[in-house]
Every structure is written in C-alpha cells, then in structure tokens.
Amino acid sequence: MAKRIDVSGLSAYYGTFRAIDDISMTIEPRSVTAFIGPSGCGKSTFLRTLNRMHEVVPGARVEGKVLLDDENLYGSGVDPVSVRRTVGMVFQRPNPFPTMSIYDNVAAGLRLNGIRKKGELDSIVEKSLKGANLWNEVKDRLNKPGSGLSGGQQQRLCIARAIAVEPQVLLMDEPCSALDPISTLAIEDLIGELKTQFTIVIVTHNMQQAARVSDRTAFFNLAAVGQPGKLIEIDETERIFSNPTVQATEDYISGRFG
C-alpha cells in the first residue's frame, strides 16, 4: 500500500517570503526518510507541502510538483482533503482533541469520514492502538479523556489516530522533541515497525535518532536568515553519516555549526 513520493522543482512561499527553494527528491516506499538541518531551513514547511497542509496557513502557496505514485498532488482538480487522507501527519507537540476520550480520538478520523458502525470502529481502534504500542496502557480506560495521558502516551495516541485512517504515507515533524528518552525510544521502535506498511518521513533535530531510525537522510540548509532553505543532499543514511559528498553536511553532522 505504501507509495513512492517524487518531488520536483518545489518552492513554498509564505506570502512573498520564499521559505524553500527548488527542491527535488525521491522518497522510497516502505522506508524511513529523515530530514535534518538547522532551525528555520524549511524542514517543516517542506514536510507540510507533502500533504497539502502548507496551504492551510493564510497566504501560503506552493510551486512545483509532488508525485504520489505518478499522481500530482498539486494537479488541477485534486482535493486536498483526499490527499490528507492518503498522507497522514504527526505533529511536534502532541495534540489530542481535548473534548474527546481516548477511543474517540482514535476514531475521530474515521467517524469524521463517515464510518459509524460500532463493531468496525472497535476493531480499527484496537488495531491502531496496538499499532501505536499503546493498547496495553489504555485498554482499561478508553473512555477517559486523551489529555489525561502522559506526553509520550499522547504522542502515541496521535500516531494511532493518524494510522487509524490507513494512510499510505506518514509524515512526522519532530515527533519526539517534546518527549523524554524512554518515550522517544518507544516511538523509535514504533517507527521501525510502521515502516513495513507505510512510507515514513521524519523531521528530527537529533542526529543519533536520524542515524538510528532512517534508511535515507536528507540534509537541508539555508545560506542566511531570510534566505530560502535548500536541499543540500539526500543519500543512504550510512553514507550521509560516514562520508557525505558535501562539506556543509559533514560540518553540520560533526557539530561544527547549526
């Protein structure tokens, strides 16, 4: 089910400010691709162009092409709503719906998309929570509010919520940056399991994390503040971390800047 993503000549703007410039890359299906780079270089912006969340920001727009198995997400007549059902997203800060119980949070995407049958919902909710390694911790309190969970549990709840609608690609924007090391480990393990079914793209500030979880790594950089961010290089993670082609990548990875 997982899909390949082909980006070509993609630039994204906030109003007149160009945040990323002319990015082209291929993201392989059933693999984990990590985005690294200094703050403000446009990793989040680029990630959000992959499921058309970028245009949710007022005044924001995109130029270029994103092919999902040969279908252009920015083609005319493409409905952003169905794009987002195919390409799911997990945010930096856990954001469960505060008015909903744990069960309802996971079922939210399904219910809001019209699946109502109790039996069907029950089984998908269980499957998703198991998929997010959260089932054992919450199975006795599915009807309690999701905001009562710990940060790490909330983030796994958000992952369960995202995979419940069965997307083909899962985008994660620094999913562990608000979490403690144990929860981080739990989520990294989870990513390893999820990549058998999904194409996963993860933004991370943690170099070790990128090295641990990803198959391929893309390094982004920007010339100066106020300049657009660019893709410097993308390659097998091992290569990026052992002998990158570009000097800037090596400097960044070895901690010489950024």
Added chain:
Amino acid sequence: MSDVVNDAQPLSGAPAPSRLATARLPRWAPLGIAVGAIVVGFGVGAAAGWKSHIQWGLLALFLFVAGSYAITARVEGRRQAKDRVATSLIWASFILAVIPLYSLVQTTISKGSKALDGTFLTHSMNNVLTIQPGGGVYHAIIGTLEQVAIATAIAAPIGILTAIYLVEYGVGRLARWVTFFVDVMTGVPSIVAGLFILSVWFEATGQAPHEGFAGSLALTILMLPVVVRSTEEMLKLVPNELREASLALGVPKWRTITKVVIPTAVGGITTGVMLAVARIAGESAPIALLVFGSDVINNNPFQGPQSSLPYYIYQQYTNGNDPSYNRAWSAALVLIAFVMILNALARAIARWKAPKTGR
C-alpha cells in the same frame, strides 16, 4: 563589649543568620491593620463631624493602604511592602465593587418581598386598580420569556454563524466590513433599535406594530453584536493545532469546525449567549415602543400587545402609589432572579462542557 562582638560576628559554631528568611508579620496583621484603619477613620470622621459616611470609608481605606505599607516596610522590607499594598488595593477595589452590588440586591429583596407571593407570580393586572394592592406579574413574565426566547432563537444562530465566518473563513474586505458593522451595532442604543423596527414595520405593513414579535426583533438587534463578539473571542481561543490535527486526518474544513472547533469552545459560547440574553431581558424601551404593554395575559407573541418585566416595572413605578411601588420592586426581584438563574445555568453548562482533563 563582648556582646557587641558576638552580634556582629557570630562564633563559628553558631548558625549563621539566614539570608533567605526575613522577619514576617503575623498572619492576622492585614486584618489587624484593617480594623485599626476603620476605627481611626470612622473615629476621625465622627469627631470632625463629616456628614457623608463615604468620606469616613475613604479615610479608612487610605489609612489601611498607607498603614500596610508603612508597617510592612519596617518589618519585612520594601518589596514585601509593595506586594502588600498591591494586595490591599485589590481587596479594597473588590470591596468597593461589592458594596453597590450588595446594597442593590439587599434593597431589592427587602422592598420586593413585600408584594411577592404565589398570587403575584400567577396573576396578571387584569381588573386590578393600580391603587389597590394585589395583582401580579404573570403576564409580564410570559411576555419577557417569549420575547427573549424569540430574540435568542434568531440572534444566537446568526451571531454564532457570523463569528464562525469571521474566525474560520473571513479574510479580506467582506470580513472587515462585517467586523465594522458589528462594532457599530454594539453601540446602537436600545431606543434606536426600537425606532428602526418601528419604521421598518410601518414600511412593510402600513401600520404600527403592537405585538411581542416586533419587540423581539428589536431585542435581536441588541443581542446580535454581543453574541458575535463573545463567540469570536471563544473561537479564537481554540488552538490552531487542533484545527491542523483534524485537517491532517483528511477531515473537511466544515466538519473540523463542527466536530472539533465548536465542541472545544461550546462552554464559552453558551456563556456568551446567556450573558447576551441577560442583557436584553432588562430592556424596556423597545418594548414600550413596539409591544405597547398590557395588563392582561397574552400568550401569543404574534398578536396583540404584551407586557414584559422591565416595562411592567416602569409602568408600576410611574403609577406613583404604594401598592404599585411594591409591585415594581417585586417585579424587579423577579427579573434579577431570572437573570441570575440564567447566569448560574451558563456557568453550569460551561463547566460541564469544558475540555476534560485528568485521568
């Protein structure tokens, strides 16, 4: 001699004086200062023969604040003294704000309970001479309930939808104009709203209105901007992350609004609507103009004159005799109770619907 030396330089065995703890006033100190200030303030006031007791109170207040500062500064230090002054100013403002409220409620209860009984609540003024005791507010309660309910049924949906438009969709010129007109409407005096409906009614039907519905329309105009404003504020409080979380699940925008944004804000929205209801429940001018008032029970808001609580109060008070005064005060009590019940209800709903926390 040796004492002095010991004080200045503690022997190495003795514990060094703490730099973190300073001398503290006892817990009852603020109360003591307050009592002292009141005694001195009132004493001076009485001795000087000031007529206005407000002057006594102000002097006591001044002494309290100044006294708190002086005493705390001596014992605890200047920063604590400023803290204490700020605290005492807040308490003083609280008391200043509560005194009129207390006096208002107390007056209304003591004067309003004279005529308030079962008969008063269940009878109209039909066939009651104004100089007689007896009669009641039933017809006015019916009028207020119906007129306010109709106004709410119109203004709440329109107002909430307008606010949703402004917060969730509104960009550009239309949104700016809507905001501008809502601001303008906020400032429309109730009598002007009444006159507006009156002239529209004339244009449309060729005759003057005398039915509850016309009053409801004027109340709608008064209620609308309040609902828009409060709902707008509540919707703005919903974190953008929740909207994005829902959109990223492939949920269409309108369902995101109805299933995520509104449920998160519903407590606050309800409170806003209830407060707007409380505000229009006290309006008498449009009713006098459009509904004419009546002494008999009229359950139909679409035909014939009706009364309403504020109009009834006005009417009774202008009668100028004791039984009428008593009825006016009792009706005022009923109106206050009505508004207070609404507020309590709004709070209960807000608490019940508030986003849940805890395990």
